[in-house]
Amino acid sequence: MENYLNAFLNAFNGSVQWTWKSIIFEVPWYTNYFWGLIAISLFVWILEILFPWRKDQSIFRRDFWLDAFYMFFNFFMFSIAISGFYKMLEVLFKDVGITAKSLAIIDISAFPMWLQLLVFFIVLDFVQWITHIMLHRYRILWNFHKVHHSVKEMGFAAHLRYHWMENVLYKPLKVFGVMILGGFEPSQAYIVHFVAIAIGHFNHSNIKITWGPLRYIFNNPVMHLYHHAYTLPKGSYGVNFGISLSLWDYIFKTNYIPEDSGTVELGFPGDKDFPQDFLHQNIYGFGKDKKKG
Numbered sequence: 001m002e003n004y005l006n007a008f009l010n011a012f013n014g015s016v017q018w019t020w021k022s023i024i025f026e027v028p029w030y031t032n033y034f035w036g037l038i039a040i041s042l043f044v045w046i047l048e049i050l051f052p053w054r055k056d057q058s059i060f061r062r063d064f065w066l067d068a069f070y071m072f073f074n075f076f077m078f079s080i081a082i083s084g085f086y087k088m089l090e091v092l093f094k095d096v097g098i099t100a101k102s103l104a105i106i107d108i109s110a111f112p113m114w115l116q117l118l119v120f121f122i123v124l125d126f127v128q129w130i131t132h133i134m135l136h137r138y139r140i141l142w143n144f145h146k147v148h149h150s151v152k153e154m155g156f157a158a159h160l161r162y163h164w165m166e167n168v169l170y171k172p173l174k175v176f177g178v179m180i181l182g183g184f185e186p187s188q189a190y191i192v193h194f195v196a197i198a199i200g201h202f203n204h205s206n207i208k209i210t211w212g213p214l215r216y217i218f219n220n221p222v223m224h225l226y227h228h229a230y231t232l233p234k235g236s237y238g239v240n241f242g243i244s245l246s247l248w249d250y251i252f253k254t255n256y257i258p259e260d261s262g263t264v265e266l267g268f269p270g271d272k273d274f275p276q277d278f279l280h281q282n283i284y285g286f287g288k289d290k291k292k293g
């Protein structure tokens with residue numbers, strides 16, 4: 001038991017220290033997610049201001065500060081809080097003989113770095129696409145995912161507006177993804193993480209980007225806006241589930257972009273009764289099953 005407690009405290013302490021060191025620039029710049037997130041956010045925000053898609057949308061759109069708060073909460077406060085639990089689980093799995101290498105089907109460690117990163121990026125994106133579909137498919141999960149879909153005016157900061165439970169729900173398949181790749185992250189995985197943050201910010205931004213013919217590979221603001229549309233095609237529980245890549249939606253025919261004016265109504269049926277503040281939005285998913293929505 002002491003083992004577990006130690007693992008918990010060490011991991012918790014470690015992430016507090018790491019975050020603090022990031023804030024005061026005492027970590028290598030390329031692993032500095034704190035200032036990295038701020039830099040990417042400012043960059044995309046400036047582009048939104050210079051080249052707005054919906055020209056009448058305010059620079060400080062509805063829920064801008066709420067979403068900015070979500071961004072830091074999910075990325076730093078929550079990851080510090082959960083780090084101890086994840087470490088304890090890791091020790092537990094090790095004790096029962098399951099290691100990160102147990103499921104390895106390909107060993108990417110022998111690949112050149114660019115290929116390691118590419119495979120890592122594609123596999124992680126695919127397992128997240130599957131998780132995202134489940135968040136829409138099952139009511140109990142959807143009630144958590146509603147936080148992300150309660151945004152009514154779209155801008156880059158909505159990217160990280162989501163219930164902290166999503167961090168937990170995405171984790172098992174992400175770990176599975178890493179396990180089938182031989183149980184390790186490429187040493188330069190931070191490149192993949194930063195690229196994913198930037199693509200996610202762009203997907204939610206008020207900038208009309210489609211990437212031209214590359215839109216069949218990369219997700220984009222036009223496609224993702226329809227993921228947030230209030231009215232879905234009849235009989236479906238969602239469209240355009242892509243995270244960084246749009247490829248999966250085209251392969252599995254869940255793609256849907258009827259037009260690109262950028263003015264489609266956002267949200268979900270029943271969202272006018274959805275809580276408006278951080279605290280209640282976070283309690284909502286744990287409440288009794290909701291009748292509507």
Ligand SMILES: [Zn+2]
Nearest residue numbers: 132136145227
């Ligand atoms: Zn969604």
Ligand SMILES: [Zn+2]
Nearest residue numbers: 148159204224
């Ligand atoms: Zn979104």
